[in-house]
Amino acid sequence: MLYSIFLFSRSGSLMYEKNFQDIDSGKMEIFSSFFSAIKSFISELVLEGSKELKNIELGDYTVYITSLEKIETDLVIIADKQDYKNITKLIPKFIKVLLKLKQNILDWDENEKDLKILDKPLSELILSNKKLKEGTSLLEKPEHFLKTIWSHRKDLSVQEKKVIIQERELLIEKFNKAAIIEKLLIVERILKLCERLRDERFFMVYQEELKKLKGLYKDTKLKLNYYLNKVKTSLSATIEGMGSKAIRDGDYKDIYINLYSFSTKLKLISSKSNWMEYRDLALKLINKEEITDEELTTTISSILNMNDAIEDYLN
Numbered sequence: 001m002l003y004s005i006f007l008f009s010r011s012g013s014l015m016y017e018k019n020f021q022d023i024d025s026g027k028m029e030i031f032s033s034f035f036s037a038i039k040s041f042i043s044e045l046v047l048e049g050s051k052e053l054k055n056i057e058l059g060d061y062t063v064y065i066t067s068l069e070k071i072e073t074d075l076v077i078i079a080d081k082q083d084y085k086n087i088t089k090l091i092p093k094f095i096k097v098l099l100k101l102k103q104n105i106l107d108w109d110e111n112e113k114d115l116k117i118l119d120k121p122l123s124e125l126i127l128s129n130k131k132l133k134e135g136t137s138l139l140e141k142p143e144h145f146l147k148t149i150w151s152h153r154k155d156l157s158v159q160e161k162k163v164i165i166q167e168r169e170l171l172i173e174k175f176n177k178a179a180i181i182e183k184l185l186i187v188e189r190i191l192k193l194c195e196r197l198r199d200e201r202f203f204m205v206y207q208e209e210l211k212k213l214k215g216l217y218k219d220t221k222l223k224l225n226y227y228l229n230k231v232k233t234s235l236s237a238t239i240e241g242m243g244s245k246a247i248r249d250g251d252y253k254d255i256y257i258n259l260y261s262f263s264t265k266l267k268l269i270s271s272k273s274n275w276m277e278y279r280d281l282a283l284k285l286i287n288k289e290e291i292t293d294e295e296l297t298t299t300i301s302s303i304l305n306m307n308d309a310i311e312d313y314l315n
Helices: 024-029 032-048 082-099 102-105 113-128 142-150 160-176 180-197 200-240 255-271 274-285 293-304
Strands: 003-010 013-020 054-058 060-069 071-080
Touching: 003 032, 003 082, 003 113, 003 142, 013 032, 013 113, 032 142, 032 180, 054 142, 060 082, 082 102, 082 113, 082 255, 113 180, 142 200, 160 180, 180 200, 180 255, 200 255, 255 274, 274 293
Parallel strands: none
Antiparallel strands: 003 013, 003 071, 054 060, 060 071
């Protein structure tokens, strides 16, 4: 089976990728760092530089690297080792497609969408060969595959390993006290360190942790958006329904509850201290008898003018 096609620039930047495995979105999310490790490994191979076809065996798989001088790129293919003959016959056809779109490739400006034009012709070549559509999956034994690709890397010295392990331990300690956004950054760094240490078991543990964090991040953002909408719609409805009543006589309990919940979720997701601003606004509403009319008016105005874009509270 042909699993993936990559196109790398001479600097090792990934220009294009196409995966041909039947992977549902949930599984791909789980193994996002696994694929990142594969691409990182291949990028290193490309940077070594070679003007000839380079085949690298990885257990049951083979990585084919073809240097294309005319378009200043390297074509990389991952496939089952047993498909060697089919792949070598197909590579010239891939090259022909790439050369037809030479200008698109040379004009690439680091936007992965720019080369989506390659999807159709490359996919058609794969689909025309039934044997290359049949196989297992790189995801069936991820730890084994990682161990295989990392075995090609140079050994670290004892001192280098010690320094990396110490950094990883410090990050793990920091991780336990961090908010979600910071945790995501920490986990991604831990995964990079695991790559350097060739620690596939630890890598898979934190890959799963990354998946959980991404799910929690997405869920928390949805809740933030929900509470923010409730705050603004409830406050607008309260003000419109007051008629001739004084602003101090308004019932702000629902607004307080939703704004307080908003600040709590913001504290969970972001390492910034801006959540306190919205907690203070909520407390002023519920304790309106303790502040002046002017301060209450300013508080309500501040809530009504809260930004609708959740990302702005996180960045």
